[in-house]
Amino acid sequence: MHEKSIELLNKAIADELSAVHQYMYFHFHCDDQGYDLLAGLFKKTAIDEMIHVEVAAERILFLGGDVEMKPAEQTEKIRDVRKMLERAATMEHESAKEYNEWANECSANADSASKRIFEDLVADEERHYDQFQTEMENMDKFGENYLALQSIERSKSVAAKPAAK
Numbered sequence: 001m002h003e004k005s006i007e008l009l010n011k012a013i014a015d016e017l018s019a020v021h022q023y024m025y026f027h028f029h030c031d032d033q034g035y036d037l038l039a040g041l042f043k044k045t046a047i048d049e050m051i052h053v054e055v056a057a058e059r060i061l062f063l064g065g066d067v068e069m070k071p072a073e074q075t076e077k078i079r080d081v082r083k084m085l086e087r088a089a090t091m092e093h094e095s096a097k098e099y100n101e102w103a104n105e106c107s108a109n110a111d112s113a114s115k116r117i118f119e120d121l122v123a124d125e126e127r128h129y130d131q132f133q134t135e136m137e138n139m140d141k142f143g144e145n146y147l148a149l150q151s152i153e154r155s156k157s158v159a160a161k162p163a164a165k
Helices: 003-032 036-062 081-108 112-142 144-160
Strands: none
Touching: 003 036, 003 081, 003 112, 003 144, 036 112, 036 144, 081 112, 081 144
16 A cells, blocks of 8 residues: 555665765765864764664554665765765755655655655755755865864864873
8 A cells, every 4th residue: 555655765765875874984084084073964964864764664664564775876985075065965955855756755645654754854854955065165165274173173182182001
């Protein structure tokens, strides 16, 4: 009865798993470069995406379906911070657009609970998009100084730690 909803929820899981992998990759590289603020943003966003996977999976199981745990895409090896943010913003924008369409499909198939899940996902994806856009605007406004300030903050916090005995 809810085959279409199960199919769309599994597509969402595939997209969200791809996002988790991509954002953790970005997190690792930002952390390695000393960009703590951006590393934290990517990590928190990856955790949000993991929660999305959980919500979709719970709904699929409730509907009597099986959860597919395959990412939709391979992780892109992007190390340039601006390109990371651009890729992340594109991913969030595309997800919000798809989830809006999928919410409408669920509604057309008399599945208001799945529709509501997709609507909630849209709100989260739009918030993530806005965060990545803000970071790109900060880079435009402050230039390379924006990244330098993040790495300086890390250096200060590392230097302030007491030496190990």
